[in-house]
Amino acid sequence: MSASPLTLKIKGLRDSLLVTLPDGRWEELRGLLLNQIQERESFFRGARLALDVGPQALHVSDVSELRDALSEQGVALWAVLSDSPSTEKTAQLLGLATRLARPTPEVPRAPLETVEADKALWVDKTLRSGMRVEYPGHIVVLGDVNPGAEIVAGGSVIVWGRLRGMVHAGAEGNAAASVCALDLSPQQLRIAGEIALAPKQRKTPVPEIVRLKDGQLVAEPWHPDKH
Amino acid sequence: MSTVLTIGSGKGGVGKTTAVANLAVALAAAGEKVVCIDGDIGLRNLDVIMGLENRIVYDLVDVVEGRCRLRQAMIRDKHLPELYLIPAAQTRDKSAVSPSDMVRLCDELRGEYDWILIDSPAGIERGFKNAIAPADRVVVVTNPEVSAVRDADRVIGILEAEEKDTPSLVINRLNPAMVKRHDMLSADDVVDLLAVKVIGIVPEDDDVIVAANRGTPVALDPKSRAGQAFRNIAQRLKGVDVPFMALDDQGNLWQRLFAGRK
Ligand SMILES: Nc1ncnc2c1ncn2[C@@H]1O[C@H](COP(=O)(O)OP(=O)(O)OP(=O)(O)O)[C@@H](O)[C@H]1O
Ligand SMILES: [Mg+2]
Numbered sequence: 001m002s003a004s005p006l007t008l009k010i011k012g013l014r015d016s017l018l019v020t021l022p023d024g025r026w027e028e029l030r031g032l033l034l035n036q037i038q039e040r041e042s043f044f045r046g047a048r049l050a051l052d053v054g055p056q057a058l059h060v061s062d063v064s065e066l067r068d069a070l071s072e073q074g075v076a077l078w079a080v081l082s083d084s085p086s087t088e089k090t091a092q093l094l095g096l097a098t099r100l101a102r103p104t105p106e107v108p109r110a111p112l113e114t115v116e117a118d119k120a121l122w123v124d125k126t127l128r129s130g131m132r133v134e135y136p137g138h139i140v141v142l143g144d145v146n147p148g149a150e151i152v153a154g155g156s157v158i159v160w161g162r163l164r165g166m167v168h169a170g171a172e173g174n175a176a177a178s179v180c181a182l183d184l185s186p187q188q189l190r191i192a193g194e195i196a197l198a199p200k201q202r203k204t205p206v207p208e209i210v211r212l213k214d215g216q217l218v219a220e221p222w223h224p225d226k227h
Numbered sequence: 228m229s230t231v232l233t234i235g236s237g238k239g240g241v242g243k244t245t246a247v248a249n250l251a252v253a254l255a256a257a258g259e260k261v262v263c264i265d266g267d268i269g270l271r272n273l274d275v276i277m278g279l280e281n282r283i284v285y286d287l288v289d290v291v292e293g294r295c296r297l298r299q300a301m302i303r304d305k306h307l308p309e310l311y312l313i314p315a316a317q318t319r320d321k322s323a324v325s326p327s328d329m330v331r332l333c334d335e336l337r338g339e340y341d342w343i344l345i346d347s348p349a350g351i352e353r354g355f356k357n358a359i360a361p362a363d364r365v366v367v368v369t370n371p372e373v374s375a376v377r378d379a380d381r382v383i384g385i386l387e388a389e390e391k392d393t394p395s396l397v398i399n400r401l402n403p404a405m406v407k408r409h410d411m412l413s414a415d416d417v418v419d420l421l422a423v424k425v426i427g428i429v430p431e432d433d434d435v436i437v438a439a440n441r442g443t444p445v446a447l448d449p450k451s452r453a454g455q456a457f458r459n460i461a462q463r464l465k466g467v468d469v470p471f472m473a474l475d476d477q478g479n480l481w482q483r484l485f486a487g488r489k
Contacts, residue, residue, distance in 0.1 A: 085291075088325050099326070099356075126422065128384030129377050146420060148377050164420075 016048035037073050050079035058087045180209040229337045233362035237378025239349030241370045242399040247346040248276040249446040253461035255310035259341040262311045266358040267348040271315035278442020288316035291328045321353045326360030333361035365394040371412040395426040402431040427460035429453050
């Protein structure tokens with residue numbers, strides 16, 4: 001048996017931990033992992049774990065047994081990454097992910113209680129079709145919001161770019177919320193409970209702001225001296 | 228140095244397979260060593276467009292599952308000696324192949340070939356993930372049509388999230404007369420929305436369909452406009468700066484057509 005101590009590589013992902021196993025015998029590595037977790041109980045408890053097993057060829061029983069052992073320690077195994085196709089298949093059979101899908105966009109869905117409504121989320125890229133950003137506070141997008149993309153904010157929405165997707169401001173019922181964009185041509189725009197469908201596309205867009213006035217959505221061009 | 232180039236689209240039927248076949252023959256005719264892989268398992272048709280259907284003995288799934296060696300599944304093209312096809316399995320589904328299988332397979336081909344072109348299936352599911360896993364570059368094909376552009380946008384977003392390099396775009400089946408009448412999105416409209424680099428604009432051209440049925444991709448026809456467009460894309464892939472065909476030339480196309488009729 002090799003004398004050099006086996007070590008785990010641990011990396012924090014957005015909402016889980018990625019643990020990479022060194023080379024070695026599976027039984028040994030499994031023991032090492034469970035030991036480490038026991039020793040650093042407070043660090044691991046409640047964690048979601050993605051495990052990179054390298055070239056290990058694992059059977060369904062290996063993985064399911066490990067998953068159970070981990071869950072006894074309060075750790076949820078959600079992904080197994082491997083170079084081995086048979087291990088990948090095994091993981092898939094057990095309903096585990098086999099790739100670290102980077103959720104699009106990389107924006108956390110923050111739980112309501114922890115975010116004050118006047119905080120803002122900064123999104124510094126174009127939101128493409130199929131992407132959805134949801135946040136209890138305000139949302140600022142530095143980029144375009146393409147058709148098929150969605151923004152849902154508890155507060156207001158500012159798009160420094162072209163707003164051509166779906167936007168819902170004041171989603172929790174805040175009628176004081178507003179939406180503004182450099183080019184405002186959304187597929188659908190909502191503030192609190194009011195809905196407006198796509199306005200006509202203008203030849204030369206001007207920055208506009210939409211607010212709720214007497215129960216109606218009103219869009220006005222942005223005049224620096226007026227607001 | 229080999230480049231693994233995957234062709235994807237999101238929406239079905241926009242011309243992915245047509246693009247793979249034509250870029251493959253255009254690259255091979257320009258002296259490059261090319262392998263194409265049909266990643267559309269269960270619905271294979273790259274072999275048909277390339278006219279190699281009846282030479283298939285083994286397929287991609289046979290390679291992955293170890294029933295044959297990689298070489299045995301590689302079919303040599305009828306016209307071009309440095310062009311090979313690895314066909315898809317007709318009778319299996321996409322789960323027969325994993326992303327890591329595709330990476331391993333391409334690694335085996337790297338070094339020996341200049342280009343490995345992968346035809347991806349429509350959609351953004353498993354088959355698409357398989358096709359992009361080994362890709363160094365991705366070309367997204369779209370039509371000048373709202374729904375196709377929407378899906379292309381989606382695919383580009385996924386590629387960005389997968390940390391692939393920004394793909395380049397082929398706008399296929401552009402009909403300049405319709406664009407002129409404002410009945411079709413223009414290339415500018417498409418680029419305005421997708422904000423990626425355009426590597427080619429291929430006109431709508433009946434020759435494409437005729438050629439596909441004959442199993443001789445249109446890029447081999449020196450007179451075809453779509454063929455020329457594909458040959459230009461192949462040059463641009465190689466890094467050669469080829470000017471875009473002027474759209475107004477299309478006027479000449481109609482003149483040519485009518486001239487031919489007399
Ligand atoms: N430039 C063109 N002009 C005319 N017809 C075309 C052109 N490009 C493609 N086509 C035709 O469109 C049809 C669909 O093309 P193709 O099979 O290449 O699409 P695809 O994206 O691979 O489809 P799928 O998603 O089903 O795999 C074919 O009949 C093809 O001949
Ligand atoms: Mg196809």
